[in-house]
Amino acid sequence: xxxxPFEYRxxxxxxxxxxxxxxxxxxxxxxxxxxxxxxLMNFRMARPSVLIDINQTHDMTHIRADDGHLVVGAMTRQRxxxxxxxxxxxxPLLPAALAHSGHxxxxxxxxxxxSLAHADPAAELPTVLVALGGxxxxxxxxxxxxxxxxxxxxxxxxxxxxxxxxxLSARLPRLPQGTGVRVEELARRHGDFAIVSxxxxxxxxSNGRADLxxxxxxxxxxxxxxxxxxxxxxxxxxxxxxxxxAAAVAAADSVHPTDDVHGSASYRLEMVRVxxxxxxxxxxxxxxxxxx
Amino acid sequence: MSDKHTITVTVNGHVYTDDCxxxxxxxxxxxxxxxxxxxxxxxxxxxxxxxxxxLDDVAVRSCLTFAVQADGARISTVEGLAxxxxxxxxxxxxxxxxxxxxGFCTPGMLICATELLRDNPNPTETEVREGISxxxxxxxxxxxxxxxxxxxxxxxxxxxxxxxxxx
Numbered sequence: 114x115x116x117x118p119f120e121y122r123x124x125x126x127x128x129x130x131x132x133x134x135x136x137x138x139x140x141x142x143x144x145x146x147x148x149x150x151x152x153l154m155n156f157r158m159a160r161p162s163v164l165i166d167i168n169q170t171h172d173m174t175h176i177r178a179d180d181g182h183l184v185v186g187a188m189t190r191q192r193x194x195x196x197x198x199x200x201x202x203x204x205p206l207l208p209a210a211l212a213h214s215g216h217x218x219x220x221x222x223x224x225x226x227x228s229l230a231h232a233d234p235a236a237e238l239p240t241v242l243v244a245l246g247g248x249x250x251x252x253x254x255x256x257x258x259x260x261x262x263x264x265x266x267x268x269x270x271x272x273x274x275x276x277x278x279x280x281l282s283a284r285l286p287r288l289p290q291g292t293g294v295r296v297e298e299l300a301r302r303h304g305d306f307a308i309v310s311x312x313x314x315x316x317x318x319s320n321g322r323a324d325l326x327x328x329x330x331x332x333x334x335x336x337x338x339x340x341x342x343x344x345x346x347x348x349x350x351x352x353x354x355x356x357x358x359a360a361a362v363a364a365a366d367s368v369h370p371t372d373d374v375h376g377s378a379s380y381r382l383e384m385v386r387v388x389x390x391x392x393x394x395x396x397x398x399x400x401x402x403x404x405x
Numbered sequence: 406m407s408d409k410h411t412i413t414v415t416v417n418g419h420v421y422t423d424d425c426x427x428x429x430x431x432x433x434x435x436x437x438x439x440x441x442x443x444x445x446x447x448x449x450x451x452x453x454x455x456x457x458x459x460l461d462d463v464a465v466r467s468c469l470t471f472a473v474q475a476d477g478a479r480i481s482t483v484e485g486l487a488x489x490x491x492x493x494x495x496x497x498x499x500x501x502x503x504x505x506x507x508g509f510c511t512p513g514m515l516i517c518a519t520e521l522l523r524d525n526p527n528p529t530e531t532e533v534r535e536g537i538s539x540x541x542x543x544x545x546x547x548x549x550x551x552x553x554x555x556x557x558x559x560x561x562x563x564x565x566x567x568x569x570x571x572x
Contacts, residue, residue: 114449120408121427121473144474151469152450164427168474192463216539218457218517222465303538 116154123166127252127279130167135254135277137163143279144168145188145227148219173226173281178203181287187226187280191238192217194225203287206245206294206314210237213296216304226280229265232272235306235332237296239266243337244312244329247285253278266336289325292316293400297388301375307332308375309384313392317400321351328389333370333381340364343389352397361390412476416441417485425472432456434472435482443483443512447541454540457513458482464520466539483512486519494564495519495557504553506544513540518554528558 124130134141142161144150145168153159167173173188176197183203185194194200195211214220214228214237228238229249242249242262249260254277262283265273274280288294298310309332316325326347328340343360350356370381408427413420416439423438430449435441435458447453449468456467459481486493495518498504505511514537521528521536528536533554534547542550 115430115433116428118408118426118428121410121471144471147469147471148451148466151471152452155450155468164471166474216454217520217536218454218464218466218539219451221463222460222469303535 114155116151117157117160119154119161120163121166122163123169126170126172127167127281130165130170130279131252131254131277133163133165134279137165139276141165143230145230146190146223147227148215148223149227149231149233167279175282176200178287183207183285183287184282185225185285186282187224187229189225191215191220191223191225191228195220204241204245204285205288205292206241206296206312207285209294209296210241210312213237213298213300213304213307213310219304225283229283230272230274230280232266232268232270232336233306234266234269234334234336235308235310237298237307237310237312237331240310240312240329240331240337242283242285243339244327245285245288245314246327246339247283249283250281251278252281257281259284263339268335288314289316291400291403292325293396293398295392295395295399297392297395299384299388309333309370309381309388311385311388311392313389313396315352315393315396315400317352317397322349323347323352324349326393328364328392330364330368330385330389333368333385335369338368340367340389342367347393352393357390357393360393361386364389410473410476412473414439414472414475414478414480416480417482427471427473429472430468431458431460431470431472431475431480432467434475435467435480438472441482441484445509445512447509452541453510454513454517455510457516457540459516459520464516481516483515486515494560495522495554498557498560499550499553502553502556503546503549505549506542506546510540510542510544514542514550518550518557521554522558522561526558526561528554530555 141163144164144166173186175186177184178199201208247262249265294314299308314327318324326344331337343364346360365382365386370378413422435444445455447455451469458467
């Protein structure tokens, strides 16, 4: 349960990290909070020959909100983000999701960008990014590029990052004041990875019609999945019971889970249906009760 | 390949300088190089929480942090909790309310509970259970641990109101 030997390099900013990645190539891995990478190394499932530590950088640790968006630096600790009022008021789905992400001690050290770049399909932060249509900013040797969340996550633990690119930050659209949010997560124990998670954000206009519906599911496919069909069915409606139930069926039709030790594919499909309906109803209640 | 580094850390107020391989975890450095075996290693992959220590005042799992990353940092371990020869309020509470059985998880429980009570001096039982949820007690003695933390919160409140030093 000790990691194999590796060479340790510490980068002082994102540009130096990119240079080191370019120098060492595929043998190098970025070390952020280490909450996923180090267990994999201790199990000898990952054997990078070089670790590039970005804990000493200062250009990737920020939380900024403007009228339209929230921008979070990749090295922002999850616990800091969870408790940040600017982030919580711009995107209340973030603290709600982070409460399910491991335990306090994991979030104390674990980073926002680390969870995204690790790309576990059952992890909470990637599911939030997909649900809200976030965008990720990555830096390579020739500059920055922006990738929509749905194009960033490619497969379990696989992203569209090139070997010499680093995740700098992610940008999330600010949710309208009063948006109701809900995270429904099925896990064996609190803090475990989700067997199935569903994240929902709903906003009803003054006529009681949904002018914003965002839903995504985690743990049920090779990446987090935005439930576009269910969103389309619910948008512009009064979100009545029959409509919610029908959208939940459509949601289950649009994911492709597999069997594993935690649950069968058919069980996961059934849970997607149940949790989508539950998340939408809870998000409506959340808006009506005015919790912000 | 052996990537050696020399690091200096301040642990419980004492300065330690020593060599370590890059792959040495902070937990192993504390136990072997500093001789501080109060920090326990259970699973060594970030699940059991027994190795939790304060790294610059933040509770982290020392089996998931490399010693070389802690160069220059301030660390507190379970050995640093007592006030001289006197157990602190939380430790006394664990003693009085049967907060430990075999004692293996105790260092992690104490560090997590210390952080919890620092950030939230009036926790509910649910908040205490969530606060220690990252540490596994294989004796399953959670009730005693939760009682100990709740009682320590009570004692700290009484202490503050008696001395009137809250402001």
